[in-house]
Amino acid sequence: MGAWESHRNSLVPRPRAQTMEHREGQGGAEDALLVRVGQKGSRAFEDLYDRYGGAVYSLAVKMLRDRRTAEEIAQEVFLAIWRGARDFDPARGSARSWILSLAHHKGVDAVRRQRLRTEESLSEAMTAETDVAEDALRGMTGTEVQNALALLSDGQREAIVFAYYGGYTQQEIAKRLRVPLGTVKTRMRDGMLRLRTALGPQAKGTDQ
């Protein structure tokens, strides 16, 4: 597996050099931690909160733009981690990815509920956000993510940022940007493949 990985890596050019040892050391420890949470280890759970509480809360603040709601969502996320950690399978992805996609999923649900509650029409909601894409980019602190997003075309970046931070579906984005759905799909896919190459520390698949 190790040999196979390095062979693959040499075929896929990467902007940054990464060592497998570093990745596996860090990721493996977190995977083990999440497995212990799955066995209802309360100390492991506290440890996990100390590592991810900030990231989960910050993402919720970014998506919901309201600290009170973000707290509720973060609590919901950690309860879901506590209840669902036994389903985590390290063979199918890293703990980091599992936790953050769970957090994102809850964030998307919440932001969609929020929009329904405020009864804004789609166009109003999107106008009110001025330019989510620009806003998201301005707020970025991780230069790594910022650099990666800067590699994308404007259309790709817009589609990804609206989807990920705004919680909008492909259909909603197509409507808002007045472009065909197929175009949004293509931008999202091509943009994510680029992001994956630039960012994904565990990128393993092949670009086709």
Next chain:
Amino acid sequence: MTHDDLRYLLAAYALGALDPEDERAVEAHLATCADCRRDVAALRDAAASLATGVPAVEPPAALKTRIMRATELEARVEPPAPVTPLPQRRPRNWSLAVTALAATLAVVLGGLSLSLNRRVATLTNQVNSFSDRLAVQEQVLALLASPSARTASLRGAVRASVRFVYDPLRRQGVLVVSDLTDPGAAFVYQLWLITRQTPESAGVFKPVVGRSIIVPVQADFLRYQAIAISVERGPKGAPAPSAPPILLATL
């Protein structure tokens, strides 16, 4: 949708940007397609990086307190580990383990006392419902009244009162446990019936501090030479013993 159509949607899936119908279609496909699962894992990693790119906001300390309290509460109301026989049986030579019992005694005991934690207090609440207990107690009485019933006291690494009352003719038995320490939140006691060399699981249980518990067992006891208990990972126990038995009795 074809495989290629679905594969084209994976990026949007990782971004959470599919409507519910497409999302269900992708999930159904992922269940059967290893290639797409691998792609999704990589795309999710990239999406997860987007999560870490947002401005860091320090969560209030009260949030952590609330979350920790909520999970603690949930652990308290969780039902006790059910007594479930394990269908999977893997033969393994256990005689070595039995002879090594004395040597590993100290280790096991150390582990037990180490893992005695605050759950002890909450465990006392996690008791079988009253009606269940009555039914089981009736079963015990019926067993004791039976002329063909026998009793075995389990002995070994720990000081505990654990007796096995069984009736080979009716193929019914009960394990009566008192004074057994809490194995810790992540562990359970697992009961094994042992043929010449192979232990077979007869279920798992958690003790209740300060009370006796009763574990019903149904088996053809004439087939077995011994009954034993080991500490295994909860909540379901192990397919085969991973540790030497702490208590043992011949049948």
